[in-house]
Amino acid sequence: xxxxxxxxxxxxxxxxxxxxxxxxxxxxxxxxxxxxxxxxxxxxxxxxxxxxxxxxxxxxxxxxxxxxxxxxxxxxxxxxxxxxxxxxxxxxxxxxxxxxx
Amino acid sequence: xxxxxxxxxxxxxxxxxxxxxxxxxxxxxxxxxxxxxxxxxxxxxxxxxxxxxxxxxxxxxxxxxxxxxxxxxxxxxxxxxxxxxxxxxxxxxxxxxxxxx
Amino acid sequence: xxxxxxxxxxxxxxxxxxxxxxxxxxxxxxxxxxxxxxxxxxxxxxxxxxxxxxxxxxxxxxxxxxxxxxxxxxxxxxxxxxxxxxxxxxxxxxxxxxxxx
Amino acid sequence: xxxxxxxxxxxxxxxxxxxxxxxxxxxxxxxxxxxxxxxxxxxxxxxxxxxxxxxxxxxxxxxxxxxxxxxxxxxxxxxxxxxxxxxxxxxxxxxxxxxxx
Numbered sequence: 001x002x003x004x005x006x007x008x009x010x011x012x013x014x015x016x017x018x019x020x021x022x023x024x025x026x027x028x029x030x031x032x033x034x035x036x037x038x039x040x041x042x043x044x045x046x047x048x049x050x051x052x053x054x055x056x057x058x059x060x061x062x063x064x065x066x067x068x069x070x071x072x073x074x075x076x077x078x079x080x081x082x083x084x085x086x087x088x089x090x091x092x093x094x095x096x097x098x099x100x101x
Numbered sequence: 102x103x104x105x106x107x108x109x110x111x112x113x114x115x116x117x118x119x120x121x122x123x124x125x126x127x128x129x130x131x132x133x134x135x136x137x138x139x140x141x142x143x144x145x146x147x148x149x150x151x152x153x154x155x156x157x158x159x160x161x162x163x164x165x166x167x168x169x170x171x172x173x174x175x176x177x178x179x180x181x182x183x184x185x186x187x188x189x190x191x192x193x194x195x196x197x198x199x200x201x202x
Numbered sequence: 203x204x205x206x207x208x209x210x211x212x213x214x215x216x217x218x219x220x221x222x223x224x225x226x227x228x229x230x231x232x233x234x235x236x237x238x239x240x241x242x243x244x245x246x247x248x249x250x251x252x253x254x255x256x257x258x259x260x261x262x263x264x265x266x267x268x269x270x271x272x273x274x275x276x277x278x279x280x281x282x283x284x285x286x287x288x289x290x291x292x293x294x295x296x297x298x299x300x301x302x303x
Numbered sequence: 304x305x306x307x308x309x310x311x312x313x314x315x316x317x318x319x320x321x322x323x324x325x326x327x328x329x330x331x332x333x334x335x336x337x338x339x340x341x342x343x344x345x346x347x348x349x350x351x352x353x354x355x356x357x358x359x360x361x362x363x364x365x366x367x368x369x370x371x372x373x374x375x376x377x378x379x380x381x382x383x384x385x386x387x388x389x390x391x392x393x394x395x396x397x398x399x400x401x402x403x404x
Contacts, residue, residue: 014221018215021403040345042345045347047345072186084174097327116316122299143242281380282377
C-alpha cells in the first residue's frame with residue numbers, strides 16, 4: 001500500500017484562553033514519535049505524508065495531547081487524500097499545480 | 102474511556118459519473134460490521150457514536166469501500182468531538198440545543 | 203442557478219465552558235431570518251439547502267452570533283455540495299443512498 | 304473589522320480523471336483578481352488572509368472555476384479562523400507555535 005497525504009487539525013474547546021498555540025505546539029511534538037511520517041505545519045493545520053495506518057495512529061496520539069495538558073473537550077479534524085493509480089507526495093502535488101499555472 | 106461522536110464523509114474522486122450515491126451506499130453497508138457503533142446518515146455525512154478506537158477502525162474500513170468498487174482516488178473527511186468531563190451522545194447534543202432555542 | 207446543499211459548523215474557541223449548546227442555539231436562531239433556506243440540525247452541524255448566495259449570507263450571519271454573545275474567537279466550517287447537471291435536495295440525496303442499500 | 308485566516312479546498316467531483324491539478328491551478332488563478340488577499344498554496348488547500356467579506360467573495364469565485372472548465376459537480380470546503388481580541392496573521396500563528404516548540 002502506498003503513501004497517503006492527510007491534513008490534521010486538533011483544537012481544544014472550552015479552554016479559558018483564546019490563544020491555542022501552546023496546545024498546537026504540544027500536538028506537533030507528538031510527531032517526533034513518528035519518524036516514518038513527513039509533516040508540514042501550516043497556519044491552519046498539520047499536513048502528514050505516510051502510510052495510512054501510521055497516519056491514523058499518529059492522529060490518535062495528536063488528539064490525546066490537549067487532554068494531557070488539561071483540556072476537557074477536543075475537536076479533531078482529519079482529511080485523507082489517498083490515490084492508488086500512482087504515488088502522491090506533498091511535493092508532487094504542489095509541483096503539479098505550479099506547473100499548470 | 103467514554104464515547105465520542107464523529108462525522109465521516111467518504112468521497113471517490115475521478116469517477117466518471119457525478120452521481121456518488123452508489124458509493125455512499127457501499128460505505129454505509131460497511132457499518133453493519135460494527136454493531137458497537139451507533140450511526141446516523143445525513144444528506145452530507147455519516148455521524149457515528151462509539152469508542153474512539155472502534156470509530157477509527159470503522160473509518161478505515163469505510164475509506165476502503167470505494168476502492169473495492171474500482172475508485173482510484175478517495176477523499177475521506179473525519180471530525181471527532183471528544184468530551185471527557187461528561188458523556189456526550191448524539192441525542193444529548195441535539196436535545197441540549199433544542200432546549201435552549 | 204439551482205440550489206446547493208451546505209453543511210455549516212460554528213464553534214467559539216476559548217470560552218470558559220466546554221458546553222457549547224447555548225452558542226449553537228443562538229446560531230440556529232439566526233436562520234429564522236432566512237426563510238428561503240431549508241435547514242436541518244444534526245448532532246455535528248447544520249445542513250442548509252438553498253441558493254448559494256443566500257447560503258453564504260446566512261453563514262456570515264451565523265458566524266457573527268457567538269461574537270454577539272461575547273466570544274472572542276470563532277471557528278466556522280462550511281462544506282458546499284453544488285451539482286449542476288440536475289437538482290439536488292437534502293431529501294433526494296438521502297433517498298438515493300437508501301434505495302441503493 | 305480585522306483580518307481573518309481561512310482555508311479553502313475546491314474539488315470537482317465526477318471528472319473522468321483522478322488528476323485534479325489542472326482544476327486547482329485554475330482555482331488559484333482566480334486569486335489574482337483579489338490583490339487584497341494574501342494566499343498560501345499548501346498540498347491540501349489554499350490558505351487566505353484578509354477581510355471576511357472579501358474572503359467570502361473570493362471563495363465564491365474560486366468555487367465557480369471548475370464549472371467554467373466543464374465540471375458538473377463541485378465540493379468546496381472552507382474553514383474560517385476569526386479572532387477579535389487581537390490581530391491574527393498567517394505568519395503570526397506559525398511563529399507562535401514554533402516559539403513554543
